[in-house]
Amino acid sequence: MPTRAPSFSGQFKRDMKLAKKRGKNMGTLEILLGLLIDGQTFPECYKDHSLSGDWASHRECHIEPDWLLIYKFLDNGTGVRFERTGTHSDLFR
Secondary structure, X not given: XXXXXXXXXXXXXXXXXXXXXXXXXXXXXXXXXXXXXXXXOOOHHHOOEEOOHHHOOOEEEEEEOOEEEEEEEEHHHOEEEEEEEEOHHHHOO
């Protein structure tokens, strides 16, 4: 599959700083971002699934049990936008 063009929301960039401050393993997150950009799928252990409600056009995966990544595909799958990362309480208040 071809490489997808990545884009990052401003909130995602702030979420990354917070995750780093919390001592999260940023290497794991970077690997997952790379998989999406390279057009690959996640292993099942990351529980990738579509969302509903306000996040209906987005997908979510579990980096850790309570550390999530929210993203969506753009332009017929040629791009990927990273929207948020954080805990359930950070993202779904």
